Amino acid sequence: MQRLIPYLQIARLDHWFKNIFILPGIILALYERPEIGGWVLGGRTLLALLAAGLVASSNYVINEILDAPRDALHPVKQNRPVPSGQINVALAYFEWALLAVLGLGLSWTLGWAFFMSALALWLMGCGYNIPPLRFKDKPYIDVLTESLNNPLRLLMGWYVAGMTVVPPASLVTAYWMVGAFFMAVKRFAEYRRINDPEVAVRYRNSFRHYNQERLLVSITYYAVAFGLTFGIFLLRYRVEWLLSIPFIAGFIGWYIHLGFLPDSPAQYPEKLHRQTGFMAYSVFCAVILVALLFIDIPIIAEFFEPTLRTR
Numbered sequence: 001m002q003r004l005i006p007y008l009q010i011a012r013l014d015h016w017f018k019n020i021f022i023l024p025g026i027i028l029a030l031y032e033r034p035e036i037g038g039w040v041l042g043g044r045t046l047l048a049l050l051a052a053g054l055v056a057s058s059n060y061v062i063n064e065i066l067d068a069p070r071d072a073l074h075p076v077k078q079n080r081p082v083p084s085g086q087i088n089v090a091l092a093y094f095e096w097a098l099l100a101v102l103g104l105g106l107s108w109t110l111g112w113a114f115f116m117s118a119l120a121l122w123l124m125g126c127g128y129n130i131p132p133l134r135f136k137d138k139p140y141i142d143v144l145t146e147s148l149n150n151p152l153r154l155l156m157g158w159y160v161a162g163m164t165v166v167p168p169a170s171l172v173t174a175y176w177m178v179g180a181f182f183m184a185v186k187r188f189a190e191y192r193r194i195n196d197p198e199v200a201v202r203y204r205n206s207f208r209h210y211n212q213e214r215l216l217v218s219i220t221y222y223a224v225a226f227g228l229t230f231g232i233f234l235l236r237y238r239v240e241w242l243l244s245i246p247f248i249a250g251f252i253g254w255y256i257h258l259g260f261l262p263d264s265p266a267q268y269p270e271k272l273h274r275q276t277g278f279m280a281y282s283v284f285c286a287v288i289l290v291a292l293l294f295i296d297i298p299i300i301a302e303f304f305e306p307t308l309r310t311r
Helices: 005-010 013-032 039-071 089-108 112-129 141-146 149-160 169-194 197-203 212-237 239-260 269-274 276-294 298-303
Strands: none
Touching: 005 039, 005 089, 013 039, 013 149, 013 169, 013 269, 013 276, 039 089, 039 112, 039 149, 039 197, 089 112, 112 141, 112 149, 141 169, 149 169, 169 197, 169 212, 169 239, 212 239, 239 276, 239 298, 269 276
16 A cells, blocks of 8 residues: 555545536526436436546546656655656556546546547647647646636536537636636735745746736736636626626635745645635635625616617
8 A cells, every 4th residue: 555655646536626616507507497306317427427537536646757857846746646756657557548538438438528638638638748839838738728628627527527519618717717716816825835946947847937916917917817707708708707806806806815825725726725814705705706696686687787888
C-alpha cells in the first residue's frame, strides 16, 4: 500500500471536488425540463462525476510527469511524488493511459454529447501539458485553456441530464471567464509566493512575461468579462438573478483578497475548504442562485423593462 500511495497522489483525487462544476449544468437542465428529474438522473449524475474524475486524474498524472523538472524548483511542489523520486515514470505513463481509457469508456455509456465533452476535457489536458503545444508555457493562453475545463464540465452536466440542445452561449462564456478569473488569481498568488522573478521563470515559463501588474490587469479583465456575459445571460433568460449581483460581486472581491494572503490558498484550490468563512459564503451564494432560478418574481422583469426606443 505504501508503494501505491504516490500513484494515488499524482492522480490528485482530492481535486475531484472541481467536478462540482458539473452540477450547475444539471440544475439548469432541470430548470429547463423539470420532468427529467428522478432516480435515473441521480444515478447518471454519480456516473458522470466518476467519469469526469477519471478523465481529470489522467490529465493530472501527465501534468505531474512532465512538470517534475520545474516542480523541483518550487519551494512546496518539490516534495511531490515525481520530483522527489517516489514514482516509476514508466508506470506513471501507464496510469495516465489507463485512467483515460476508463474515464472515456464510462463517458461513452452516458451518451454521445457527454462523451464528446469528456473527450474535449482530456484533449485540453493533453494540449495544456504535452509539447509542442504545451499551452501552460504561453502567457494568457495558459489561463484561457485551463479554464476551458469549467464550461466543458458545465456541458457534461447539461448533457448527462439528457439535453440535446446547446446551452446559451452567454452562460457558457461567463462560466469560462469566471474560471479564467480563478486561474489568474492562482497565478498571481504563485508569483507572490515565489517572490523571485528568476526563480519564477525557472518554475513556470509563462512567468517570463507575467509580473504582478500584468496579472492584476488580467484578473480585472476576466472578472469584468464574466460580469458582462453573465449579465447578458440573466437579462435574456433569468432576470431574477439580478438580485444575486451584490452577493456575486462580494464573492469576486473575497477571492481576490485570498490571492493576497501569505502563502495564499488560491494556489491550492483543493485546500480552499479550510477557509471556512469563504466556503460558507460560497454556499450561501449558491443557495441564492438556485432559489432565484426556481422562484419567479414578476415585478423584477417589469422594473427592468426597456424604456428606450429600439429599432
